Amino acid sequence: GNSVTQMEGPVTLSEEAFLTINCTYTATGYPSLFWYVQYPGEGLQLLLKATKADDKGSNKGFEATYRKETTSFHLEKGSVQVSDSAVYFCALSVIPSNTGKLIFGQGTTLQVKP
Amino acid sequence: DTEVTQTPKHLVMGMTNKKSLKCEQHMGHRAMYWYKQKAKKPPELMFVYSYEKLSINESVPSRFSPECPNSSLLNLHLHALQPEDSALYLCASSQARGLTGELFFGEGSRLTVL
Numbered sequence: 001g002n003s004v005t006q007m008e009g010p011v012t013l014s015e016e017a018f019l020t021i022n023c024t025y026t027a028t029g030y031p032s033l034f035w036y037v038q039y040p041g042e043g044l045q046l047l048l049k050a051t052k053a054d055d056k057g058s059n060k061g062f063e064a065t066y067r068k069e070t071t072s073f074h075l076e077k078g079s080v081q082v083s084d085s086a087v088y089f090c091a092l093s094v095i096p097s098n099t100g101k102l103i104f105g106q107g108t109t110l111q112v113k114p
Numbered sequence: 115d116t117e118v119t120q121t122p123k124h125l126v127m128g129m130t131n132k133k134s135l136k137c138e139q140h141m142g143h144r145a146m147y148w149y150k151q152k153a154k155k156p157p158e159l160m161f162v163y164s165y166e167k168l169s170i171n172e173s174v175p176s177r178f179s180p181e182c183p184n185s186s187l188l189n190l191h192l193h194a195l196q197p198e199d200s201a202l203y204l205c206a207s208s209q210a211r212g213l214t215g216e217l218f219f220g221e222g223s224r225l226t227v228l
Binding site: 107 | 120155157202217221
C-alpha cells in the first residue's frame with residue numbers, strides 16, 4: 001500500500017540554524033510528493049512539490065528532492081526563522097489516481113526560538 | 115483568486131443541534147474534499163466530490179451529511195454529533211480528482227461539540 005513516514009518531532013531550533021525534516025514513502029505506481037505547512041490556527045498550505053524522480057521542489061527558502069532510489073523527500077532549509085514555526089506534513093498522491101486522495105505523514109512540529 | 119473560503123471559522127453546538135459548515139471556491143476546480151483534523155494529527159479524508167457527485171465516503175457516520183449544490187460550493191451538514199467529533203474540519207479543492215495531486219485547503223472550521 002501507500003504510506004508516508006516522517007521523523008517524529010517536535011524539532012526545536014535556534015534562529016538561523018539548518019533544518020532537515022526526514023520523510024520516506026512507500027507507494028505503488030508513480031507518486032507525486034508534497035510538503036504542506038500548517039501555521040498555528042490555520043489550514044494547510046502547499047509549501048512545495050515534486051512530480052517525478054530527481055525533481056527538486058523549492059519555495060520560501062525550503063527545498064526537497066524526490067529521491068526514488070531511497071524513497072525519500074527530505075525537507076531542508078539553510079537558515080530558519082521564528083516565523084517558520086509550524087507543523088510540516090509530508091504527503092503523496094499516486095498519479096494518475098482514481099481517488100485524488102492525499103496520503104499524509106504524521107506531521108513534524110517545528111519550533112524556532114529567537 | 116486562489117482561495118478556498120470556509121464558514122464559520124468557529125462553531126459550538128450541542129449534541130441535539132443541527133448545523134452546517136460551508137465551503138466555497140472560485141478556481142474552477144471540479145473536485146472538492148472534506149477532511150477532519152484532530153489536534154497534532156494529520157488530516158483524515160471524509161468525503162470526495164468529483165464533478166458534483168459524491169465519489170468517496172470514507173465510512174463516515176451518517177450524522178455527517180455532505181452536499182455539493184454546484185461546482186463552487188460544498189456543505190457539510192451536522193446532526194446529533196458526539197463530543198469526540200470536536201475537531202478542525204478542512205475543506206479542499208483540486209483541478210480534477212487525481213489529476214495533479216495538489217490540493218488547496220481552506221483555513222478550516224473549528225467545531226466544538228458540548
